[in-house]
Amino acid sequence: MRHAPEWLFLAAFGLVAPTASAAQAQPVPSFPARAERVVVDVVVTDRDGGPVTDLSAADFEVTEDGDPQRIVSFEAIALGLPRATGAGETGTETTAPPPSGSAPGRLSVVAFDDVNLTPYKVHEAKAAVAAFVRALGEDDRILLVATGSGEGRLSPSGASRQALLDMLRDLKAGYLPDMAPDRMSDYEAMMIHVQRDPDTQARVAKRIAARAGLAGTLSIPALAAEAYGRAAGRLQDTLRTLARLIDTIAGERGRKSVVLVSEGFILSPWVAEFRSVTQAATRANAALYFVDARQMILGQSEYPVEFNPLGEARDLAVALADQAGEAFGSETLATDTGGFSIRNTNDLAGGMRRIAAETRSYYLVGYDPTKDPDGRFRKIRVKVNRRGVRVRARKGYFAESRPAPAASGRLPP
Numbered sequence: 097m098r099h100a101p102e103w104l105f106l107a108a109f110g111l112v113a114p115t116a117s118a119a120q121a122q123p124v125p126s127f128p129a130r131a132e133r134v135v136v137d138v139v140v141t142d143r144d145g146g147p148v149t150d151l152s153a154a155d156f157e158v159t160e161d162g163d164p165q166r167i168v169s170f171e172a173i174a175l176g177l178p179r180a181t182g183a184g185e186t187g188t189e190t191t192a193p194p195p196s197g198s199a200p201g202r203l204s205v206v207a208f209d210d211v212n213l214t215p216y217k218v219h220e221a222k223a224a225v226a227a228f229v230r231a232l233g234e235d236d237r238i239l240l241v242a243t244g245s246g247e248g249r250l251s252p253s254g255a256s257r258q259a260l261l262d263m264l265r266d267l268k269a270g271y272l273p274d275m276a277p278d279r280m281s282d283y284e285a286m287m288i289h290v291q292r293d294p295d296t297q298a299r300v301a302k303r304i305a306a307r308a309g310l311a312g313t314l315s316i317p318a319l320a321a322e323a324y325g326r327a328a329g330r331l332q333d334t335l336r337t338l339a340r341l342i343d344t345i346a347g348e349r350g351r352k353s354v355v356l357v358s359e360g361f362i363l364s365p366w367v368a369e370f371r372s373v374t375q376a377a378t379r380a381n382a383a384l385y386f387v388d389a390r391q392m393i394l395g396q397s398e399y400p401v402e403f404n405p406l407g408e409a410r411d412l413a414v415a416l417a418d419q420a421g422e423a424f425g426s427e428t429l430a431t432d433t434g435g436f437s438i439r440n441t442n443d444l445a446g447g448m449r450r451i452a453a454e455t456r457s458y459y460l461v462g463y464d465p466t467k468d469p470d471g472r473f474r475k476i477r478v479k480v481n482r483r484g485v486r487v488r489a490r491k492g493y494f495a496e497s498r499p500a501p502a503a504s505g506r507l508p509p
Contacts, residue, residue, distance in 0.1 A: 134160075135169065135462040137381050137434055138478050138489045139454055147457035148485050149174045156461055157479040160492075169462030202455055203237045203348050204228075207341060209358030210244045210270040211334045213389060218269040220444060221357045221389040225264055227445035228355060229257055231452035239345070243337040244270045271330065271359075277307040278319055282362050283421035285323035288316065290366055324364075331361050331425065335369035338384070338429075339376045346380035353435075353455045354384045355448070360423025360439075370425065371494065377433040378493040381460070385451050386430040388423055388439035434490035461489075469495040 136158065140148040153170035206225055213221055229238055234254035240263060241248035251260040273279070280288075280300050287296040301316045338354070345352050354377075363370070377384060427437045438447030461478065471494065478489040 133169070133462050133464050134476070134493060135381055135460055136476060136478060136489050137383060138459040138461055138480075138487060139434070139457075140459065140480055141486045141488075143484055143486070145450070147174075147454075148480075148482070149457050151459065151480065151482070153461070155481050156459070157481065158461060158463055159477045159479075160463075160465055160467075160474050162475075162477075163466060165463035165466065167461055167463055169460070171460040173460070174457045202232070203239065203345060203352060204232060204452070204455065205239045205241065205341060205345060205352065205354045207334075207338060207354060207356045207358075208240060208242050208264070208267055209334055209356055210242050210267055211330050212243075212271055212358045212361055213269045214271050214273060214359060215269045217359055217389040217391075218267075220391060221387075222264055222267070224387055224389065224444035224448050225357055226261060228448035228452060229260060229264075231449045240264060241337070241341055242267055243334045246337055246340075274323075278304045278314060280304075280320065280323050281418055281422060282323065282327035283418050283424075285320045285327060286362050286364055287421075288320035289324040290364060327362060328364060328367055331364065331367055332369050334358070334361065335367065335373050339369065339372040342373065342376040342380050342382050345382065346376075348380075352380055352382035353451065354382055355387060355451055356384060356426060356429075357387045357389060358426055359389050360386070360426040362422060363425035363428050370429070373429055374432055375494055375496070377490070382433065383435040383490070384430050384433045385435040386423070386426040386437040386439070387444060387447060387451075388426075388437065389444070390419075390423075390439070391442050391444065432491045434488060436488065465495065467495070471496055 138156070140151060142148055149172065151172065153167050156167060156170075158165045158167060206228060208221065208225060210218075225240070229251075232238060237253070238251045238257070238260060239248055240251075240260050249260050249263045251257050284296055284300050287293040288300065297316050297320070300320075301314075304314060304316070304319075338356070342352070342354060345354075373384075376382070423437075423439065427439070430437045438444060438451070441447060465474070467474075473492055474495050475492040476490065478487055480487050
C-alpha cells in the first residue's frame with residue numbers, strides 16, 4: 097500500500113495542504129466539548145430538475161434523529177450572489193454583497209481516481225472531466241487532483257483552462273485488472289473474506305475450476321484474502337486523498353463540490369477511511385458527486401474478453417448485482433454527503449453538465465443540535481413545505497465530542 101500522497105497544489109491560491117513534517121510542527125486546534133452548529137447544504141429543484149430559488153427559512157423543516165430543530169441561520173445562494181438572513185430573529189431577507197476578500201465564482205474540485213481507473217475506461221473518464229471544465233463559467237475556479245499521486249492543478253479562470261486540460265491529457269490509469277484464471281472481483285473478495293458468504297464462495301470456486309481446471313487444488317478463502325487486501329489498499333489510497341482534499345478546501349465559503357471520476361469502489365465495513373471522508377465533508381460543507389466511468393452496464397463487460405467478469409450467461413443476474421456492488425462505496429459517499437451519482441449511462445458529459453448547473457443555486461440551513469455530542473451518527477432530514485419540489489441534502493453527520501483546550505495548545509498523546 098502506498099503512503100498518503102504529498103500535495104502539490106499552488107501556494108499562490110492558498111490551497112496548499114501542509115506536508116507531514118509541517119503538520120507535525122503546527123499546534124493542533126482544539127474546541128470546547130459542546131455541540132457545534134450544523135450547517136446543511138440543501139439543493140431544491142422542481143419536477144423538471146430546474147432550481148427553486150425563491151424559498152425562505154420559513155419554508156424549511158429540519159429534523160435530527162427525528163427531533164425537530166430550530167433553524168438559526170439561513171442563506172440562499174443563486175448565481176453566486178448570497179441572500180443572508182437572521183432566520184431565528186426576523187425571518188426577513190435582505191440582499192447582501194459577497195463577503196470582502198472572497199474569491200469570485202465557484203470552486204469546483206475534480207478528483208481523477210487514477211487509483212481505480214483502468215486503461216479501458218481512462219479515455220471516457222478524461223472526456224467527462226473535459227466536459228465538466230467546459231460547462232463552468234469564466235469566473236469559476238477548478239481544481240483537478242489525481243488520487244494516486246495527490247498532484248493537482250488549479251485553474252483560477254477561463255483563461256487558464258488549457259493548462260488544466262494539458263494536465264488531464266497526461267494523466268494515466270493506475271489499475272490493471274488481474275487477468276489470471278483464478279481472479280475474482282473486489283466485491284466477491286469482500287463477500288468471501290469479510291462477510292464469509294458461502295454462496296459467493298461456492299460460485300467463485302465453480303467459476304475458477306471451470307476456467308483453470310484446478311478444482312480442489314485452490315484455497316478460495318486464501319485467494320479472497322489476497323484480493324481483498326489489494327482492493328482495500330487501493331480504496332484507502334483514494335479515501336485518504338479525498339479526505340485531505342476536502343479538508344484543504346474547507347475554508348472556502350459556500351458549497352464545495354467534489355466530483356469523483358472513477359470506476360467506483362466497494363463499501364467495506366473494515367475500511368475506517370469512509371468515515372474520515374464523511375466527517376471531512378461535514379466540516380467543509382462539501383458535497384461529493386460520483387461519475388462512473390464504466391458507463392452503461394447492460395449485462396456484458398466492455399473490457400477485453402480476458403477481463404470479462406460476468407462469466408457464463410446463466411449467472412448474468414448475479415454478475416450484474418456484483419457489478420453494482422463494485423461501486424456501492426462510491427455511490428454511498430455521494431448520497432451521504434448530499435451529492436448524487438452519474439452511472440449506468442453513456443452520456444457522462446450530460447451528467448457533468450448537470451453537476452455544474454446544480455452548484456449555482458442552493459441553500460445553507462443551520463441549526464444548533466439539541467443533544468450533546470456522543471460520537472454517534474445523527475440522521476438529518478430536510479423537508480420543504482412546497483408541493484412539487486425535490487430536496488437533496490446530506491443524510492447526517494457524526495456528532496463528535498471536541499476536547500477542551502490543553503494548556504500547551506496541543507492535544508494529549
